[in-house]
Amino acid sequence: MATPFYVAPEQFMKDRAEYARKGIARGRALVAAEYRDGVVFVSENPSRSLHKTSEIYDRIGFAAVGRYNEFESMRVAGIRLADVKGYQYAREDVTAKALANAYSQALGAIFMGGEAKPYEVELLIAEVGHEPDGEGAGLDLYHIIYDGSIVPHDHRFVVIGGETEPIEQSLQQQWTPGMDRDAAIRTCVDALRAAAGRPIESDDLEVSGLDITRQRRRFFRLRDEALRAAVER
Amino acid sequence: MTFRAEELLAGLPSPFDARSSSFFETLRRQAPDAVPPVFAGGPMAEELRGRLVDGTTVLAVRAADGVVIAGDRRATAGNLISRGDMRKIFPADDWSAVGISGTAGPAMELARIFATELEHYEKVEGDPLSLEGKSNKLAGLVRAHLPMAMQGLIVVPLFAGVDPRTGEGRIYEYDPVGGRYRATSHAATGSGSLAARATLKRLVTAGSDLRTAASVAVEALFDAAEEDSATGGPDLIRSIYPIVASIDAEGYRELTDEQVAAHVEDTVERRRNR
Numbered sequence: 001m002a003t004p005f006y007v008a009p010e011q012f013m014k015d016r017a018e019y020a021r022k023g024i025a026r027g028r029a030l031v032a033a034e035y036r037d038g039v040v041f042v043s044e045n046p047s048r049s050l051h052k053t054s055e056i057y058d059r060i061g062f063a064a065v066g067r068y069n070e071f072e073s074m075r076v077a078g079i080r081l082a083d084v085k086g087y088q089y090a091r092e093d094v095t096a097k098a099l100a101n102a103y104s105q106a107l108g109a110i111f112m113g114g115e116a117k118p119y120e121v122e123l124l125i126a127e128v129g130h131e132p133d134g135e136g137a138g139l140d141l142y143h144i145i146y147d148g149s150i151v152p153h154d155h156r157f158v159v160i161g162g163e164t165e166p167i168e169q170s171l172q173q174q175w176t177p178g179m180d181r182d183a184a185i186r187t188c189v190d191a192l193r194a195a196a197g198r199p200i201e202s203d204d205l206e207v208s209g210l211d212i213t214r215q216r217r218r219f220f221r222l223r224d225e226a227l228r229a230a231v232e233r
Numbered sequence: 234m235t236f237r238a239e240e241l242l243a244g245l246p247s248p249f250d251a252r253s254s255s256f257f258e259t260l261r262r263q264a265p266d267a268v269p270p271v272f273a274g275g276p277m278a279e280e281l282r283g284r285l286v287d288g289t290t291v292l293a294v295r296a297a298d299g300v301v302i303a304g305d306r307r308a309t310a311g312n313l314i315s316r317g318d319m320r321k322i323f324p325a326d327d328w329s330a331v332g333i334s335g336t337a338g339p340a341m342e343l344a345r346i347f348a349t350e351l352e353h354y355e356k357v358e359g360d361p362l363s364l365e366g367k368s369n370k371l372a373g374l375v376r377a378h379l380p381m382a383m384q385g386l387i388v389v390p391l392f393a394g395v396d397p398r399t400g401e402g403r404i405y406e407y408d409p410v411g412g413r414y415r416a417t418s419h420a421a422t423g424s425g426s427l428a429a430r431a432t433l434k435r436l437v438t439a440g441s442d443l444r445t446a447a448s449v450a451v452e453a454l455f456d457a458a459e460e461d462s463a464t465g466g467p468d469l470i471r472s473i474y475p476i477v478a479s480i481d482a483e484g485y486r487e488l489t490d491e492q493v494a495a496h497v498e499d500t501v502e503r504r505r506n507r
Contacts (some may be wrong), residue, residue: 077245083356088264
């Protein structure tokens with residue numbers, strides 16, 4: 001009789017975590033930084049049609065790094081959850097917290113062995129407040145990693161994905177509270193450029209975010225002229 | 234509360250499912266209780282019929298640089314006036330609007346589900362639908378409502394918008410079974426539409442500006458209110474005016490009460506001196 005194949009639970013988790021981490025580290029990082037009226041997502045992404053960031057609902061944005069097919073299906077699932085909820089109840093009942101919990105549950109379940117391999121993704125769910133109140137945009141950031149944990153952050157910026165440390169260090173020195181949108185974008189771009197050690201053209205950047213001063217749907221995406229104007233001052 | 238992985242993954246879209254960017258289909262699968270029920274059985278009882286709220290006249294006019302869509306504010310229940318401040322014009326997205334006539338409950342739900350549908354598609358696909366695509370989707374929703382229309386709960390929308398890619402304004406009319414018809418210059422639906430159409434036919438001129446189109450729309454609603462008991466005229470005592478919205482390359486914009494009041498006064502002035 002063959003001996004049943006045994007792997008200690010600790011080892012099993014460790015192997016899966018290492019697998020997911022390595023997958024994520026191969027990709028490029030994404031920065032989310034708070035500014036006076038909301039949050040900006042900045043990443044290097046030469047593709048003009050395949051995005052890493054997206055609108056989920058009126059005040060909720062989504063950013064992800066890792067395996068595209070995996071986070072894309074999670075993005076669409078998030079939009080579905082939000083739209084079904086907003087339709088059945090009210091638009092203000094759709095919250096980033098509920099969405100972050102759903103993602104956390106789903107990623108956790110997949111990581112614990114529901115699937116042949118864990119998802120190689122890190123997600124960022126951002127939400128701005130309802131109305132501008134003169135004291136910032138009431139930003140909430142939920143950083144959810146491959147095993148379903150929601151990572152707490154003290155700082156008003158978060159770096160997810162590949163080489164995060166040099167970018168974080170650069171932001172720690174440069175980021176200041178109350179910056180306007182374009183200043184925040186330039187700070188993020190500078191951090192990405194410094195960490196990469198090479199220039200990154202504005203056409204190769206994906207820049208989007210949430211702005212509380214916009215009407216109803218707060219998500220925005222900067223393209224072409226508007227993007228160049230914001231990055232190159 | 235804990236979930237099994239399969240339950241959580243059930244919400245993830247399958248890639249080759251053509252329905253996966255449709256909100257209506259998602260709702261059908263994820264929350265079937267929220268989808269309007271398909272009734273079965275005989276015709277509706279007269280007592281119930283008389284208590285249903287009906288919305289009436291909505292119309293749209295094409296202009297050189299966009300479209301105007303407008304609706305009166307009266308809702309009736311049987312022979313009673315149920316409301317004098319009902320909204321029948323709803324923005325569907327930034328570049329289009331839907332006007333509703335027929336049974337108010339399902340009609341307003343149709344407008345809401347349609348707006349969610351357009352937004353859902355735009356978010357999932359990353360690009361908005363074409364105007365033609367939007368009008369087709371609305372026809373599908375009216376068709377899905379057919380079983381209820383058979384019970385007498387008829388919903389007839391009017392759809393107007395500007396294609397952001399071409400800047401061209403278009404109007405689409407529907408019938409209760411989802412037939413879709415593109416109107417060349419103007420359209421009206423609801424119980425007062427006969428009178429409104431007569432005015433529109435007389436006053437609409439090709440290539441007019443949005444302001445003129447709005448003025449014609451207000452005048453046509455005025456005539457509809459005079460001829461049709463279910464269409465309300467401007468309520469000068471409570472300052473309740475028709476809802477008039479214009480859509481051009483800049484997007485959907487509703488006229489303020491003052492602007493509509495000015496058009497109403499022009500109409501009254503012209504008729505007083507006639």
